[in-house]
Amino acid sequence: MDIAFKKVIPDPLKDSLTEATFWGADYLFEKGSTYLVNAPSGKGKSTLVSYIYGLRKDYSGVVQFDGIDVSGFSSDQWADHRSLNLSMMFQDLRLFDELTAIENIKLKADLNSQFNLSEIETLAEELGVAFLLNKKVKLMSMGQQQRIAFIRCLVQPFNWLLLDEPYSHLDDANVAIMEQIIARYCKKYEAGLILTNLGKNLNMTFQHTVSV
């Protein structure tokens, strides 16, 4: 699935935008490619992924999935995209504090029947959070929560993996582990990747860099 941005301008940037960069121009995210979104704070990195994931529609212009304008999608259509097509790791994680890590992950896995516990456990081992699976999320550090949220976005099939500042609370060693897993899963699903980053040193090479 290709994702096209056509002269999209977020309402909050409408007045401050002097020249067309990414915003206000046409841009195509091609199926199966990897994109790094680079920008300082406040320039709309999260906004970009929010528009793709259908969380916000405060923009002018058109966002299309394979040529279809997403502004007409019903809530059920968005639900289908979010459980089969798009997987997103939110910048603010959006975990349920009162539930345990495994309950949080299962909540996502329950949307599709193809994920089993052993796969979740393997991922948790790799990321060094296996011992936390039965602990409530509110008792974890931000770095631990970030890795749980990361596992959660992998327990569904996807065409696009949208990661919004996924490394913000992680050390370099953990970043490297996560990059390997990202590469593995994108290959598994032949999926595209859009990753936003704020000044972290990355080992992974991206096919495209988007500056907003």
Added chain:
Amino acid sequence: MIKKLVLSKQSYSQLGIVLFGSVFGLLLMMLSIQLYMDIKEAIDKKKETIGSHFLVLSKPVTILNTLSNTPSVFSSEELEVIRTIPGIEKIAAFKSNAFKAKAGFALGGNMMYSDMFFEAVPEDFLEVEPGKWNWQNGRSVPMILPSEYLNLYNSGFAPVQNLPQISKNAAKVSGLKIQVSGNGGNEEFEAEIVAFTDRINSILVPESFIDYANGKYAETKKEGSSRVVLMSKDPSNEKLMKLIEDNGYETNMELLKSGKMSLVLNVILGLVLGIGSVVVLMAILGFIQYSQLLINKSTYEIRTLLQLGYKVKTVFVKYLSFYTVVMLLVFVFAGIGLMLIRSTLTDYLNEKGLELPGSVHFLVFAVSLFTIVLFLVINAIGTYRSIRKLAMPA
């Protein structure tokens, strides 16, 4: 797990208050409808006992009657005056016995005899099963007794005399005998009670029996009657009321009273129904507010579930099933309350001699079920809208 998430932000004290209000309102509504039906049926049944528009008039008794030992009776002129009042359909004088009579009851194995009097009115003033009210020599004598007599016996006489109390049905099957004497002869008849009435304060037997026994055993011939029964389209008609007042006739005002009483009761029950409906309405509003509050408190949970890919319908069903269970509970509690209050009331009224029909009326269930479904639909629409709002991109 979804259920746990979206329903975890309950405020149990608020839910309790709303629940209490709903149960209370629904109970008031059910009770008023039920009692309305009960009273209507009870009054209808009472009317059936002797027909709907019968009135018994008696001549007033003065000290002169007592001193002269001559009963005051209706003259044929007086009867004619009453007969000409518009709306009066028929009128008949009571016939009474001029022979000596005793009735025997089997009580605790012994026959107990007591002096008796009998009266008769034409059969078309009574609503008894055809055939039961015919008497021919050789058959047992059917009798209609005032309910008051049995009450008097059960509550006054029996406990003091150490005798068993008798229910209406038992009284109907217990063996009765009537001894008639006079003119130097006597005769014994089998007798049976076929009905109890609240309307005519007398011991009624068929006219044919009075005629037969009067003819054979009466020593003096009686003239006139001190009581008449009349049938009117409208017993509370003004001319009749004026005549009764002017002549000082005594009457069983019960029918008139019960007519007025049922009017008063209907007004009161209407009021209770009104209050019940208002309370139910407020409870529904309270519930809608509560469910909005619950959704507002769970905004993060609902929104996040939808963002993970859950459908509006999936989340909505969790709320709907919760409200359905809550409303069923309300229905059950109100139903239990209704049964309890009603059985207490039935016992109380039975003691007072008013019988309520047995079952809870169908209409009560229909109306309360309708109310509950109405609540669910209103609440479901509101809840669905709120959830859908959270699902759409901002």
